[in-house]
Amino acid sequence: MSVKTRANKQTGATIKDVAQHAGVSAMTVSRVLNAEPNVREETRERVQAAIRELNYRPNLSARSLARANTYFLGLLYDNPSAGYISELLIGALNRSRKAGYHLVVESCGAAEQDWEDSIANMLRTSNFDGVIIPPPVCDNAAVLAALDAAGLPYVRISPDVENDAAPRIVTDDRAAARRMTDYLLELGHRRIGFIRGPETHGASRERFQGYCDALAAAGVEAEASLVADGAFTYRSGLEAADALLSAPQRPTAIFASNDDMAVAAIATGHRHQLDIPGELTIVGFDDTQTATAIWPQLTTVRQPIATMAAEAVDMLADRLDRIRAGTLEEAPLCQEIGSDIIVRDSSAAPRDGTR
Amino acid sequence: MSVKTRANKQTGATIKDVAQHAGVSAMTVSRVLNAEPNVREETRERVQAAIRELNYRPNLSARSLARANTYFLGLLYDNPSAGYISELLIGALNRSRKAGYHLVVESCGAAEQDWEDSIANMLRTSNFDGVIIPPPVCDNAAVLAALDAAGLPYVRISPDVENDAAPRIVTDDRAAARRMTDYLLELGHRRIGFIRGPETHGASRERFQGYCDALAAAGVEAEASLVADGAFTYRSGLEAADALLSAPQRPTAIFASNDDMAVAAIATGHRHQLDIPGELTIVGFDDTQTATAIWPQLTTVRQPIATMAAEAVDMLADRLDRIRAGTLEEAPLCQEIGSDIIVRDSSAAPRDGTR
DNA sequence: CTGTTAGCGCTTTCAA
């Protein structure tokens, strides 16, 4: 049972070894490595042969030190829903790799004390080239301030309403919520309940606005008794749906502003002995994995999270390039990604008459 | 709208600045930074004051270059279930931070071609100090070989049956499956169906063994018609459950070897007009987030994934310390984490008589 | 097109 350990110093060949092997200077090897144009084809091939023969791999730390950039991107993680982080990673990881960056996930939960301080420290010590910030961290003023103070480039994903001009990837939450509500109206529903998300979350307001937009356009009155407050959690969805369904004139459809609450609404519907979608239509927002892991499967709005994450990486990489090139001003600040309505089994036309 | 960018070279103070400010040499600052003992208390305080005043943060790249270690741990990601990766991150992230490491998530999906080659490259170039490997990557021979070739320390999480002596964190899948089956037997079930996972997954076999163990111990015959094959996916669970429930003598309980398939079994049960748990008990394995996001909520086996991830980080950090200290031989190679049965609403005693 | 020189910021070694 031999104990293998990494040698204390560089394991393999260094750039000097390669240079010697190829009969050139280290600088030429460096040029080949970085695909610079001004190297004679024959020389390039000789160097590449040497690289292959010696199985040479550049040392990232040395490169970072010399170039003053690290090719690490930070992802500020704060325990959002499982489906969200999962998709986020899928999108961000692939694109990062293609763009030549590594993705460092940093937990910045409010779980610990002084976390805002420790984030600030982390950001300065970690030497990220840039940072991707998904919700809810992307709306944390302290984090943004720390980022600005450190002069660290960042791109936010689905931030709260445009409270500033920082670069971001957004969806058309309001438009999507409106389209979903239109869909319910087209099915024939008139008493459409809505479960709101937390006030603190910008998306909550946007989605609620979209719902209101659609009702207003259709000339349907927006009754206060049809709107309940939730907190984007399963538990809060249970209570909100229960309130909606216990009202004297219950809605024939419920639009929950995220999937977790929609799933809770389905459970509550069942507990009220209602057939879904026969007696009650329920739709959600997000298309998390649970949307298809329940019965009946959930009609919902699909946010292309993976795409958004990938675009965020692209935008950040582009900005980093531009910073080096000095053309940052020309870079776009906002990219909008469209969402779709996914019709599944939890929605149907209302039965004739109420109840 | 000022355009802030990170200066091309080091933004803040360097170790030299601190040294000058404190009236000592850079070496002394370095000693304070690394909490070495041989610094006079007064000097230490002076240095620390200077660090604070200049808001100095060490440059990780420089440190890595000089020390030949990076304080980065790799996490080899291959798109497992959303709940899994989410919990994994929660556990690994917190512990990494405490241990002073950063966590770099590397996608190593079979999505791309030559991915095994590219992983091997990535591992050598990335300069990780060590690597955490969750399933399914932890059972990929090519990846393990690349790791060994690179001499990179690693810890595997829930690997396939002990096919070698590499360090690992494991659960008692077989014992847990047996306890779950015992629970069903105690409820009074005798016709207990089982939905297997894919052959390739070591856990599948272990869980099935546990099921068999319990039946054998209880003197209940293990009928072939009560066992269906699945692939740990929702879709495969639908088909497997349908096969089980369409048999002439259907089971009164189904033990699906993961939650996704159990959730599918619940959906299938509903489609067969069966009340759950009144007419059909269904239990799962994993306790992913969907387990509580459905109706009825799922009785299942809870694998403490976050704990396992945290322990993996600890074990890896310990091994890295030992490598530096030369005491690697004494390090434990395997840590076992227990799992629990979580009883929820999808299980109950069988009704009298069949059907 | 290629090489030389001089660091990047930190730590190791050795000497004081």
Place this chain on the structure above:
DNA sequence: TTGAAAGCGCTAACAG
């Protein structure tokens, strides 16, 4: 207990 010197491996800047 402290400091001086010499790199770690790579790349910018300049020279040829």
